[in-house]
Amino acid sequence: xxxxxxxxxxxxxxxxxxxxxxxxxxxxxxxxxxxxxxxxxxxxxxxxxxxxxxxxxxxxxxxxxxxxxxxxxxxxxxxxxxxxxxxxxxxxxxxxxxxxxxxxxxxxxxxxxxxxxxxxxxxxxxxxxxxxxxxxxxxxxxxxxxxxxxxxxxxxxxxxxxxxxxxxxxxxxxxxxxxxxxxxxxxxxxxxxxxxxxxxxxxxxxxxxxxxxxxxxxxxxxxxxxxxxxxxxxx
Numbered sequence: 001x002x003x004x005x006x007x008x009x010x011x012x013x014x015x016x017x018x019x020x021x022x023x024x025x026x027x028x029x030x031x032x033x034x035x036x037x038x039x040x041x042x043x044x045x046x047x048x049x050x051x052x053x054x055x056x057x058x059x060x061x062x063x064x065x066x067x068x069x070x071x072x073x074x075x076x077x078x079x080x081x082x083x084x085x086x087x088x089x090x091x092x093x094x095x096x097x098x099x100x101x102x103x104x105x106x107x108x109x110x111x112x113x114x115x116x117x118x119x120x121x122x123x124x125x126x127x128x129x130x131x132x133x134x135x136x137x138x139x140x141x142x143x144x145x146x147x148x149x150x151x152x153x154x155x156x157x158x159x160x161x162x163x164x165x166x167x168x169x170x171x172x173x174x175x176x177x178x179x180x181x182x183x184x185x186x187x188x189x190x191x192x193x194x195x196x197x198x199x200x201x202x203x204x205x206x207x208x209x210x211x212x213x214x215x216x217x218x219x220x221x222x223x224x225x226x227x228x229x230x231x232x233x234x235x
Contacts, residue, residue: 001182003137007175008117009065009145012043012057021045021057022144024175027120028105028184030212034115035105036060036073037208038174039189040090043075047190049100051092051217051231053084060106062114065145071113073106091207092217095225101160102189103203105211121176121184123209128183132157136164136179138188138200140172148172154185155199160207167191167200177202184208 011020025038040049043057053076062071076084088106093099108115130136134154142148156163164177168188177185187208190201210219216233218224 001178002119003139003149004147005119006178006182007139007141007147008114009063009067009141010038010042010174011061011063012045012059014045015055015057020061022141023173024140024188025060025117026139026174026176026187027108027115027118028123028126028208028212029120030123030209033212034108034110034120035089035212036108036114036117037103037105037176037187039187040100040102040104041189042174043104049102050098051090051100052098053086056084062117063145065147067145071117073108073112073114075104075106089211089214090217091211091214091219092224092228092231094222094228097227097231100217101203101207101211103187103208103211105208123184123205123212126184127205127209128179128181128185130154130157130162130179130185134179136177136185138164138168138172138175138177140168140175140188142169142172152177152200157204159204162186162202162204163196164200164202165198167198 010025011022023042088104091101152164184205186202186204
């Protein structure tokens with residue numbers, strides 16, 4: 001499998017200066033729609049994600065291994081009232097208002113440069129079977145924007161979270177996690193978590209798959225607390 005074609009180097013401008021947050025991203029396709037998949041913290045620079053869109057970068061940029069900018073894609077539209085409206089799919093916490101999962105799926109049209117930045121994982125066909133104890137490969141851009149790939153072992157398996165050992169490192173965030181056959185297991189999104197010392201945190205591919213159906217951060221069939229349900233847009 002061509003690891004270099006699995007992941008692309010991405011960046012997003014910070015809120016308070018000329019520097020950019022940097023990381024990784026990859027492409028998935030569901031029901032004919034191509035999405036750029038990456039971590040939400042690429043756009044916020046924060047460990048916790050919220051729906052305060054003023055804290056988010058306005059765009060994500062694609063780069064080559066010489067750090068040159070190849071393409072830009074906006075994260076938001078602006079409505080007639082001047083309010084930022086996300087262009088991307090995101091997932092809300094089921095019990096805490098305003099809190100989001102650390103993953104976004106940005107829809108791309110086939111003629112956008114980013115839609116050919118890497119090979120595409122076609123869902124659900126590209127979903128890998130996996131279990132505790134399996135060996136997986138985290139593919140990322142570290143040191144950014146160079147390619148890096150390392151093997152890890154899955155230590156815990158939940159529907160909304162996978163743990164692996166050893167943990168991934170900065171720059172791997174947003175990169176795909178793949179099986180030995182090149183199928184998608186999930187996305188790397190964090191480490192150095194006091195609740196899971198020494199472990200990497202991965203978003204399972206099943207969660208990425210259902211996120212393609214989310215509307216305003218809500219996933220059909222999921223149960224949300226009354227306080228979260230109150231944030232649903234009115235018809």
